Amino acid sequence: MRLIPKEIESLWTLFTAPTIWALHFLVCYITAAIYCAKAGAAPFSFEAMRLALGTVTVAALAGIALSAFLAWRQWGFGSGDPPHDEPTRKDRMLFQGFATLLLSGLSFVAVLFVSVPLVFIGTCQP
Amino acid sequence: MSGCSGVQSALAPAGEEAVAIYRLLLLMVVGGTLIWLAVMGLLLHAARRRSARWTAQEAGRLILFGGVAFPVVVLLALLAYAVWLMPAIRPWFARQATKPEMIEVTGEQFWWRIRYPAGGGMPAFETANEMRLPVGERVTFSLEAADVIHSFWIPALGGKMDMIPGRTNTLSLLPTKTGVFRAPCAEFCGTAHALMAFSVIVMEPADYSAWRRAQTAGNRSGGSEGERLFAHHGCAGCHGIRGLTPPASLGPDLTFFGQRQTVGAGTLANTRENVTRFIRNPAAVKPGAKMPAFDMLPDEDIADIAEYLVALE
Numbered sequence: 412m413r414l415i416p417k418e419i420e421s422l423w424t425l426f427t428a429p430t431i432w433a434l435h436f437l438v439c440y441i442t443a444a445i446y447c448a449k450a451g452a453a454p455f456s457f458e459a460m461r462l463a464l465g466t467v468t469v470a471a472l473a474g475i476a477l478s479a480f481l482a483w484r485q486w487g488f489g490s491g492d493p494p495h496d497e498p499t500r501k502d503r504m505l506f507q508g509f510a511t512l513l514l515s516g517l518s519f520v521a522v523l524f525v526s527v528p529l530v531f532i533g534t535c536q537p
Numbered sequence: 538m539s540g541c542s543g544v545q546s547a548l549a550p551a552g553e554e555a556v557a558i559y560r561l562l563l564l565m566v567v568g569g570t571l572i573w574l575a576v577m578g579l580l581l582h583a584a585r586r587r588s589a590r591w592t593a594q595e596a597g598r599l600i601l602f603g604g605v606a607f608p609v610v611v612l613l614a615l616l617a618y619a620v621w622l623m624p625a626i627r628p629w630f631a632r633q634a635t636k637p638e639m640i641e642v643t644g645e646q647f648w649w650r651i652r653y654p655a656g657g658g659m660p661a662f663e664t665a666n667e668m669r670l671p672v673g674e675r676v677t678f679s680l681e682a683a684d685v686i687h688s689f690w691i692p693a694l695g696g697k698m699d700m701i702p703g704r705t706n707t708l709s710l711l712p713t714k715t716g717v718f719r720a721p722c723a724e725f726c727g728t729a730h731a732l733m734a735f736s737v738i739v740m741e742p743a744d745y746s747a748w749r750r751a752q753t754a755g756n757r758s759g760g761s762e763g764e765r766l767f768a769h770h771g772c773a774g775c776h777g778i779r780g781l782t783p784p785a786s787l788g789p790d791l792t793f794f795g796q797r798q799t800v801g802a803g804t805l806a807n808t809r810e811n812v813t814r815f816i817r818n819p820a821a822v823k824p825g826a827k828m829p830a831f832d833m834l835p836d837e838d839i840a841d842i843a844e845y846l847v848a849l850e
Contacts, residue, residue, distance in 0.1 A: 531620040
């Protein structure tokens with residue numbers, strides 16, 4: 412059995428990376444906001460929360476990297492140059508693959524930016 | 538560039554937080570200028586008449602590095618710097634652990650109520666529209682609003698913080714230079730918003746302690762005609778003078794009024810003529826001021842009260 416299917420034919424692959432980005436954003440901000448609003452009520456420390464969000468970030472980046480790999484494969488590993496604008500099934504596939512690859516890159520950078528405060532913010536501000 | 542060195546300028550920082558903000562501004566301006574020059578240089582290069590054509594591959598590489606990699610790295614660095622700087626701009630303190638003594642400032646239309654906490658064996662006291670701070674000591678403010686949203690901002694000492702009715706915001710500042718600074722209300726709050734400011738006088742710690750001691754004691758009676766008229770005409774119904782009148786809290790406290798820089802919360806210089814003008818018709822010099830006009834009083838009485846107030850030192 413293959414770990415990754417040989418071919419994925421769905422528009423959803425296009426949205427995978429931005430969806431991961433959105434979920435990561437929500438998880439980070441909602442967790443930090445609730446933790447700080449209920450200052451002291453949580454049974455774990457700020458450091459533990461930071462570590463957990465760090466793990467979520469690594470998982471999100473891994474998910475986006477996987478999505479990027481699939482897109483790169485769909486794009487034929489860069490074998491043809493854009494624009495893929497012929498009205499053929501092949502060009503549609505390549506175009507979708509290329510667009511997904513670019514979106515994955517954007518999402519990867521965005522997730523990195525969202526997680527910058529995790530590195531620098533060490534406490535809730537009263 | 539007189540506007541950059543005055544009493545109300547973030548470009549002439551006199552506090553730790555203001556220095557951090559100033560550095561951030563410098564970095565942004567210099568960095569932004571360099572990037573602008575680089576982009577303009579590229580534009581000129583592209584517009585040159587006899588430039589050699591770039592191949593599609595070269596152009597693609599330029600877009601990848603100049604349009605993707607470079608902005609990503611620069612933005613990441615700027616974001617990291619700004620987030621790293623946050624504790625320097627808004628110092629954090631554990632409110633529960635060591636409850637710092639906070640100076641309570643309340644924004645009111647259109648003046649500032651300032652309550653100093655008890656400390657150093659001296660009781661708490663209230664003043665208005667002017668605050669004194671010791672240089673080199675961290676002060677924490679507890680900020681509230683009585684009516685509408687105001688904003689507390691001492692540009693020379695640090696960033697601003699909103700004052701919201703029903704909420705208490707805290708701000709911590711560390712003045713590093715002595716001097717007199719102006720602090721305007723930084724959120725539109727009504728007709729006289731632009732005429733709502735307070736003075737901040739940063740002094741040597743010894744001078745500050747002496748001032749504090751005197752404030753606690755309050756004014757002493759001089760038995761002047763103005764003092765009698767102040768009570769007789771009902772001024773004391775709204776304005777308190779510690780040591781002389783029963784506490785009143787509707788209007789600004791006037792203890793040691795003569796020491797203050799301004800009359801009408803930063804509206805006019807504190808002179809006898811200006812105090813006279815203000816008493817006669819506050820709305821004429823400060824539109825929207827809540828104090829009613831007292832132009833029905835005899836001119837001599839107004840003059841006597843003004844004389845008395847500016848002599849409260």
